[in-house]
Amino acid sequence: MTQKLYYENQYIKDFTANVVSCEKSEKGYEVILDKTAFYPEGGGQPGDTGFIGGAEVTDTVEKGEEVVHICVSEVGGEVGCSIDADRRFAFMQQHTGEHIFMGFIHKMSGAENVGFHMGESGVTVDLSEFVTAEQLDEAEKLANEAIYKNLPVKAVYPSSDELENYDYRSKKEIQGQVRLIDIEGVDLCACCGTHVAFTGEVGIIKIVSSMKYKKGVRLTLQIGRRAFEDYAAKHKNVHSISVALKAKPEEVSEAVDRIAAQLYEERSRYSALKKEMLALKTADYSGRECCVFDDGGSADDARILSDMLAEKVEIAAVFSGDDENGYKYAVTSRNEDVREIGKKMNAVLGARGGGKPEMIQGSVAAKKAEIEAFWKENI
Numbered sequence: 001m002t003q004k005l006y007y008e009n010q011y012i013k014d015f016t017a018n019v020v021s022c023e024k025s026e027k028g029y030e031v032i033l034d035k036t037a038f039y040p041e042g043g044g045q046p047g048d049t050g051f052i053g054g055a056e057v058t059d060t061v062e063k064g065e066e067v068v069h070i071c072v073s074e075v076g077g078e079v080g081c082s083i084d085a086d087r088r089f090a091f092m093q094q095h096t097g098e099h100i101f102m103g104f105i106h107k108m109s110g111a112e113n114v115g116f117h118m119g120e121s122g123v124t125v126d127l128s129e130f131v132t133a134e135q136l137d138e139a140e141k142l143a144n145e146a147i148y149k150n151l152p153v154k155a156v157y158p159s160s161d162e163l164e165n166y167d168y169r170s171k172k173e174i175q176g177q178v179r180l181i182d183i184e185g186v187d188l189c190a191c192c193g194t195h196v197a198f199t200g201e202v203g204i205i206k207i208v209s210s211m212k213y214k215k216g217v218r219l220t221l222q223i224g225r226r227a228f229e230d231y232a233a234k235h236k237n238v239h240s241i242s243v244a245l246k247a248k249p250e251e252v253s254e255a256v257d258r259i260a261a262q263l264y265e266e267r268s269r270y271s272a273l274k275k276e277m278l279a280l281k282t283a284d285y286s287g288r289e290c291c292v293f294d295d296g297g298s299a300d301d302a303r304i305l306s307d308m309l310a311e312k313v314e315i316a317a318v319f320s321g322d323d324e325n326g327y328k329y330a331v332t333s334r335n336e337d338v339r340e341i342g343k344k345m346n347a348v349l350g351a352r353g354g355g356k357p358e359m360i361q362g363s364v365a366a367k368k369a370e371i372e373a374f375w376k377e378n379i
Ligand SMILES: [Zn+2]
Pocket: 043, 095, 096, 099, 181, 191, 192, 193, 194, 195
């Protein structure tokens, strides 16, 4: 049975141990030490990484009573070991933060955390019951107040008799010795993970998203160092937006609303002008057919313009685009079946498209001169 240093002192990052066994497996080398500070994956907390001797440890898992380190190369004898302490401390902050936050949510609503995940970029929590936005705000506020109070975070190991007197949260039925994490007045929860010694070390707890999930709510929290990194990244973003919009950082939201409203107005004006312009363009056309080029126009422009032209001529073709990027076309007629024209364009010009008897649409990579020549010869 591996001696679990992480339960004796969760802050140990460097230690010396003896290799008990080192066996090759498909994941690498599975190394068991006589004692370890590497926390094995469990209770929603990922396994530690680091080094054993010169060998990188990519993961740590528990197998029965043993802690198994997944190493990239072989090790033996007495080895110096070090865990990735920054990564582990971030998990300790996140884990403790989850206890504090859930303690208040649980008291408030009776909701349990039924899906807990600590990732490299944040913590997700699935609540078993629905809680309101106001309750979330209140729990977040109380959780941060508990951080400021710098309360001790204790691990207690009650006997099975004593356990009956405790009212504690638990994520699952536990066999054998129960380990309770006690934050007085805040939370009491059965947990096998690693935690900070005082709530102050958690730093900050912030809900960054919440959505309805099954019967309850799925939350994403930023806690501790991750919360700081999240704040720094968001601050940078707001600063860039503030500079771009020439607005104070605290007023960027109003500035974006203003710009969106302006854009909507401009777009409406633009489409009105476009319609007027198209009406002018179509004013002079008459006769059996026409082939019009709308430089730089879009597929929509081609469709609208050809539809307007079809009021004036029997067969109206519009090619929007340019020689370099090709053309989007629309051919419209009120009385004739234009699908034959589409087939010819596909065959002769290598166009792609088709449609209904009264309108065909598509694209063609040919040059303006080629299209005009085709039209003259065939239509
Ligand atoms: Zn925990």
